[in-house]
Amino acid sequence: MAAAVKTSGGFCNTQQQWLHSTRDLFLHGSTHSNAKECKSKKAKKPISLRVKATSTKVELDFNDPSWKQNFQEDWDNRFNLPRITDIYDLKPRPTTFSLKKQRTPTGDEDSTPMDMWNGYVNNDDRALMKVIKYSSPTSAGAECIDPDCSWVEQWVHRAGPRKDIYYEPNEVKAAIVTCGGLCPGLNDVIRQVVFTLETYGVKNIVGIPFGFRGFFEKGLKEMPLSRNLVENINLAGGSFLGVSRGGAKTSEIVDSIQARRIDMLFVLGGNGTHAGANAIHDECRKRKLKVSVVAVPKTIDNDIPLMDKTFGFDTAVEEAQRAINSAYIEARSAYHGIGLVKLMGRSSGFIAMHASLSSGQVDVCLIPEVSFALDGEYGVLQHLEQLIKNKGFCVVCVAEAAGQVSELIVELLQNSGATDASGNTILSDIGVHMQQKIKTHFKGIGVHADIKYIDPTYMVRACRANASDAILCTVLGQNAVHGAFAGFSGITSCICNTHYVYLPVTQVITAPKRVNHKGRMWHRCLTSTGQPDFR
Numbered sequence: 424m425a426a427a428v429k430t431s432g433g434f435c436n437t438q439q440q441w442l443h444s445t446r447d448l449f450l451h452g453s454t455h456s457n458a459k460e461c462k463s464k465k466a467k468k469p470i471s472l473r474v475k476a477t478s479t480k481v482e483l484d485f486n487d488p489s490w491k492q493n494f495q496e497d498w499d500n501r502f503n504l505p506r507i508t509d510i511y512d513l514k515p516r517p518t519t520f521s522l523k524k525q526r527t528p529t530g531d532e533d534s535t536p537m538d539m540w541n542g543y544v545n546n547d548d549r550a551l552m553k554v555i556k557y558s559s560p561t562s563a564g565a566e567c568i569d570p571d572c573s574w575v576e577q578w579v580h581r582a583g584p585r586k587d588i589y590y591e592p593n594e595v596k597a598a599i600v601t602c603g604g605l606c607p608g609l610n611d612v613i614r615q616v617v618f619t620l621e622t623y624g625v626k627n628i629v630g631i632p633f634g635f636r637g638f639f640e641k642g643l644k645e646m647p648l649s650r651n652l653v654e655n656i657n658l659a660g661g662s663f664l665g666v667s668r669g670g671a672k673t674s675e676i677v678d679s680i681q682a683r684r685i686d687m688l689f690v691l692g693g694n695g696t697h698a699g700a701n702a703i704h705d706e707c708r709k710r711k712l713k714v715s716v717v718a719v720p721k722t723i724d725n726d727i728p729l730m731d732k733t734f735g736f737d738t739a740v741e742e743a744q745r746a747i748n749s750a751y752i753e754a755r756s757a758y759h760g761i762g763l764v765k766l767m768g769r770s771s772g773f774i775a776m777h778a779s780l781s782s783g784q785v786d787v788c789l790i791p792e793v794s795f796a797l798d799g800e801y802g803v804l805q806h807l808e809q810l811i812k813n814k815g816f817c818v819v820c821v822a823e824a825a826g827q828v829s830e831l832i833v834e835l836l837q838n839s840g841a842t843d844a845s846g847n848t849i850l851s852d853i854g855v856h857m858q859q860k861i862k863t864h865f866k867g868i869g870v871h872a873d874i875k876y877i878d879p880t881y882m883v884r885a886c887r888a889n890a891s892d893a894i895l896c897t898v899l900g901q902n903a904v905h906g907a908f909a910g911f912s913g914i915t916s917c918i919c920n921t922h923y924v925y926l927p928v929t930q931v932i933t934a935p936k937r938v939n940h941k942g943r944m945w946h947r948c949l950t951s952t953g954q955p956d957f958r
């Protein structure tokens with residue numbers, strides 16, 4: 424199904440600006456508008472936009488007094504969590520996940536257990552996705568739905584244990600699979616999923632080896648998992664189960680799920696994996712299988728929309744900072760030293776931006792969301808020349824996709840069009856390209872420059888989760904199990920606006936999240952680096 428948006432209100436944004444904003448609303452659940460850019464009052468043609476992953480069709484006419492109600496109804500429909508009871512008439516049973524096991528502070532056996540600490544989560548408990556009321560579209564970072572930037576509530580469902588469950592724990596077979604590239608924290612999530620399943624009373628827990636491939640590739644056997652086995656896996660990076668790209672044949676995967684009699688599938692992965700999880704959920708529904716498919720969003724790229732962050736991102740930024748620090752030390756210690764660091768991010772510059780911000784040692788940060796020229800009067804090379812002249816050294820941090828992926832920017836580097844096993848575009852090496860360009864430039868102007876290029880790519884994602892990611896993984900892993908027992912399927916366990924929630928997978932696979940080049944964070948980064956516009 425699709426969402427169509429019609430705008431006919433009396434707003435002054437240029438059509439293009441508003442079009443972009445309206446698309447953002449449905450791709451990312453938010454809009455970005457800036458009335459300063461308003462140049463014309465003419466362009467008010469209705470805009471009809473179709474976006475695949477939405478579940479309802481809504482037309483918004485801002486002149487209609489009930490537009491807000493229509494918006495909210497559509498929002499609620501889209502964020503309603505799919506459940507196995509949508510296709511089955513099932514009776515719940517009281518949960519086996521007890522909240523009464525804490526001892527009293529005195530250890531006194533006769534006193535009341537402290538179960539008043541935390542009750543179960545009610546299915547109608549919700550958290551607000553957005554909490555700022557912008558008074559005008561010109562407010563810094565304003566995200567508006569209508570021209571007046573009205574307050575509209577955008578609720579999502581709280582995650583956590585429910586009082587009633589839809590599975591008999593001792594009959595459940597649960598499987599865990601980790602897909603895509605590595606990411607710090609995969610083992611922490613596997614471990615917590617196993618612990619929590621056992622707490623419910625599940626005895627049959629297996630790991631599917633090497634991603635979706637493990638479902639059908641001959642010779643790959645499922646691995647029985649238990650608390651004892653996974654107790655210490657969080658002490659190392661990587662995935663205890665192994666990962667892989669490609670090989671997603673939904674019908675074969677579901678055949679395998681059926682043959683193995685799996686009731687719950689926990690899928691850890693990024694945007695590709697979520698698309699896969701959604702396809703598996705749909706196929707299970709089509710076949711009327713009582714299977715809960717619950718995803719947990721992993722990726723160092725932090726490119727999954729709607730959530731505060733994905734697990735592994737914080738750790739990746741921390742590791743990336745170390746590479747930047749080394750580049751800084753090398754550059755600072757060399758005569759006319761230029762430190763160049765390339766950081767991952769398939770289609771977005773979050774790691775590069777955050778590592779630049781957190782290190783405080785970067786003079787130039789380049790990300791795919793912002794166009795730049797290397798050559799010319801306002802180009803990066805000219806700026807590096809000035810930095811060498813004025814301060815004697817400099818540090819450049821470039822995201823791997825910079826100059827390559829955004830439809831908004833001038834193409835800097837051509838890629839071959841080749842794709843990896845999952846269908847992701849294989850990027851050209853912007854780091855090596857820049858290293859060559861810098862060398863040639865300084866040679867051309869007869870100025871000595873000592874370039875130290877660092878590519879910490881796999882070191883950034885192969886490490887063990889840091890403290891904040893370890894906590895995030897713990898909560899997301901536990902909530903994934905609570906979601907499955909509560910009978911949800913086709914959901915992802917994540918954090919939105921600091922609250923732990925479940926989102927329908929359909930809502931997070933629309934498009935990769937990108938750095939908002941007009942947003943406050945990017946401007947903070949520019950303030951920190953002191954770099955100009957390179958155009």
Ligand SMILES: Nc1ncnc2c1ncn2[C@@H]1O[C@H](COP(=O)(O)OP(=O)(O)O)[C@@H](O)[C@H]1O
Nearest residue numbers: 603668669670671692693694695696698699845
């Ligand atoms: N659109 C899709 N539909 C179904 N499965 C997909 C889709 N995109 C990717 N996958 C599968 O998901 C897995 C992981 O995808 P990939 O893009 O490599 O990593 P990530 O999930 O980290 O983004 C792969 O096995 C891939 O085949």
Ligand SMILES: O=P(O)(O)OC[C@H]1O[C@](O)(COP(=O)(O)O)[C@@H](O)[C@@H]1O
Nearest residue numbers: 603604693721722723724767768769
């Ligand atoms: O070399 P690989 O394993 O294909 O991975 C490269 C890609 O993996 C990432 O680290 C993470 O991507 P995913 O989250 O899609 O796995 C990207 O930053 C990078 O482009």
Ligand SMILES: [Mg+2]
Nearest residue numbers: 693694695722
């Ligand atoms: Mg991905």
